[in-house]
Amino acid sequence: MKITKFTYAIGLTVGFTLLSACGDEVTNVTTKTVIETVATFxxxxxxxxxxxxxLAFVADSAKTYTCTENGWVSTDGIDGKDGEDGKDGADGNDGKNGKKGTKGADGKDGKNGFACITEELSSGKGYKIVCDGDSVGVILNGEDGPRGKQGKNGDRGDPGKAGDNCELQENPDGSIDVTCGTTSTTIYMAICGNTPYNPETKTCGPGGILLPITSTDTTLTNDTTNTNDTSHTVTTDTTSCSGATIWCKAEDIRVQTGLDAGMEESGYWFDYNDNADGGLSKIEWPVPKGNDYDENALDPVIEHCQGLCGTVTLNQGMLNKTPFAGVGFNLAGTSDGAALAEVSVITWGGICITYTSDLPGKLVIGVNDVLYADLNYDLPYVNLSKSTTPVEKCFAWTDxxxxxxxGGESITGTEAASQATSLRIEFSTKDGDTGDFNIIRLRKNEVGQ
Structure with a gap:
């Protein structure tokens, strides 16, 4: 309606101009329509x-407005409706494939990878993982389960046939004449270390021990055969088991330390060697090891030898140090089936050992694994000299x-004895050495207190 009014007003103006021109009297009327132009509405x-x-023109919207009774009104018409979309044209023909591009340059080689290996720990308790020269972790072996209790003794066997009766005659010099049937021989008692023999009391002085020495016509050896049919000579003797003895011949399989930690594991003998570090040393036994509870038990060997005997063969193999093999026993065992318990044996005063050996050895005080590493595996020890006949050696802990x-930490024998876990007899000479040994008796060195 607003636009209609505007159109009518324009028509009147034009019509007025035309009428004026048709009269007899011409009147020149000029009507100017001015369009106002502004920047914004x-x-x-x-x-x-x-x-x-x-009329007015607004520049920023490009629209024309008319002044009406209702104010400024746009003169632009209403937008028409959008027309319908046309149909899609037909697809054009596919273009030709472009030429294959030039092959790009090869990329640079990646960095080399690295291999990982395992190395057995010197303690033999596990392996460390080494990658590119660096240790990245350690895998420890599982601990052995607790040793089972010893079974009951079997039924006693039938008595053997009676042998020939023998008569013993003691002589004033301490020797003994042994007469069996028509054969007679003399057994001479050894001088008791640095103490004299008393034929009346049949004892040595303090610290001494009676050891047999045979005459040239008496051999105190027994030939036995191992599983490889290799002959071994096992020395036996009549060593007394009296006094402060903690182990003597085969009277008991276990060393009676009196220090068990609660698991009944103390005093059992074990053997060890350098195989975990690359060596090939070994101990050959006169009879097979093992019992119903443990395949490594040395009970059969002890009963056979009336001591603990075997043949040591030292073989360096790939080892970068002196080869070794030995035997030992734990003083207390464990309280939980894991780490060996530490105990003090200071009150023993020291240790006395009776033995024979074709090779020199050493008696060593064992300690826990952590201290062992801190000492750089340098444990306190004393030397055991060779002896083809039974000999007793007594040592104080200070020896x-x-x-x-x-290059490890320092420790005295007394300090080690105050926190000991084991005692060991070890053979460690040169590559290729071999020889027999027999451990006969152990006792506390009461004189050394």
Whole structure:
């Protein structure tokens, strides 16, 4: 309606001009329609009664407005409806494939990877994992389960046939004449260390022990055969088991330390060697090891030898140090089936050992694994000389000393004895050495207190 009014106003103006021209009297009337131009709608002048019908152009919207009774009204028509979309044109023909591009340059080689290996720990208790020269972890072996209790003794066998009766005659010099049937021989008692023999009391002085020495016509050896049919000579003797004895011949399989930690594991003999470090040393036994509870038990060997005997063969193999093999026993065992318990044997005063050996050895005080590593495996020890006949050696704890060139921590024999876990007899000479040994008796060195 607003646009209609505007159109009507324009028509009147034009018509008035035409009528004026048709009269007899010509009157020149000029009507000017002025279109106002402004930048924005807000800049338009007021739309009032005296300028109704005025036109204006607003630049920013590019629209024309007319002043009406209702104010400025756009003269632009209403937008028409959108036309319908045309149909899609047909697809054009596919273009030709372009030429294959030039092959790019090869990328640079990646960095080399690295291999990982395992190395057995020197303690033999596990392996460390080494990658590119660096240790990245350790895998420890599982601990052995607790040793089972010893079974009951079997039924006693039938008595053997009676042998020939023998008569013993003691002589004033301490020797004994043994007469069996028509054969007679003399057994001479050894001088008791540095103490004299008393034929009346049949004892040595303090610290001494009676050891047999045979005449040239008496051999105190027994030939036995191992599982490989290799002959071994096992020395036997009549060593007394009296006194402060903690182990003597085969009177008991276990060393009676009196220090068990609660698991009944103390005093059992074990053997060890350098195989875990690359060596090939070994101990051959006169009879097979093992019992119903443990395949490594040395009970059959002890009963056979009336001591603990075997043949040591030292073989360096790939080892980068002196080869070794030995035997030992734990003083207390464990309290939980895991780590060996530490105990003090200071009150023993020291240790006395009776033995024979074709090779020199050493008696060593064992300690827990952590201290063992801190000492750089340099444990306090005393030397055991070769002896083809039974000999007793007594040592005070102060006699045990480290070799002292390993670079680890220092420890005295007394300090080690106050926190000991085991005692060991070890053979460690040169590659290729071999020889028999027999451990006959162990006792506390009461004189050394």
């Amino acid at each position: 807000e800049k338009l002048s007021k739309c009032e009664n005296d300028n109704v019908g005025a 045990f000393k480290q070799k002292g060139n390993a």
